[in-house]
Amino acid sequence: MTEEKFQKEILTLEKFFVKFCEDKHENRYAKIYNLEYKEFSIEKKIILCEDCHNTISYSFDRLKGCPHEIKPKCRQCPNPCYEKTKWKSLAKIMRYSGLRLGLINIKKKLKIKF
Template identity: 55%
Template sequence: MTEEKFKSEVETLKKFFPIYCNDKHTGQFIKKYNVNYKNLELNFEINLCEECHNLFSYAIERLTECPNNPKPRCRKCPNPCYEKEKYKQMAKMMRYAGMKLGLTKAAKKFKNLFKKSGNS
């Protein structure tokens, strides 16, 4: 996978995990991550609970070691690398956060539509 694709995948995880964790868990704390992939070095902090930090670390590890090029969606991968239970946890988190992001975007568009029509 290209460095750009890797960075994009990490950015998606960084966006989805806090949405899920903040809504479902308590006891969040900030943890620093230093992720190296090929010639790319990513340094960032993320605020999650212990359980989500563990799953996030696991997801980054799996992503770093993904042998596929191009990388398929994990659910369509011919050789899945996630342990079954971790895969179920990730799917649950991604589904929840994805829906919430989608609904948030739709709500913003809806509000903007009324702001524009109210100004006419």
């Protein structure tokens, strides 16, 4: 996977986890992640609860270890690297946040047109 794709995937995970955790959990705290991939390095400060930090950290590790040169969507991957329980947890977060973030984008577009 390209460094640009890696960065895009990291930003997507961050956006989805932050939305989910803000809506569902308390006791959030900031944690700094230093993520390296090939020649690329990125530092992210993310505010989540303990469970969400554990899950996003696991997701970052899976992403860094993705063996595909052209990364497929995880749900369409022929050789998934997520454990089933972790995958179910991530799918729940992605489903919840995806719907809400999509609705936020629609609301923004409607306000601009009127």
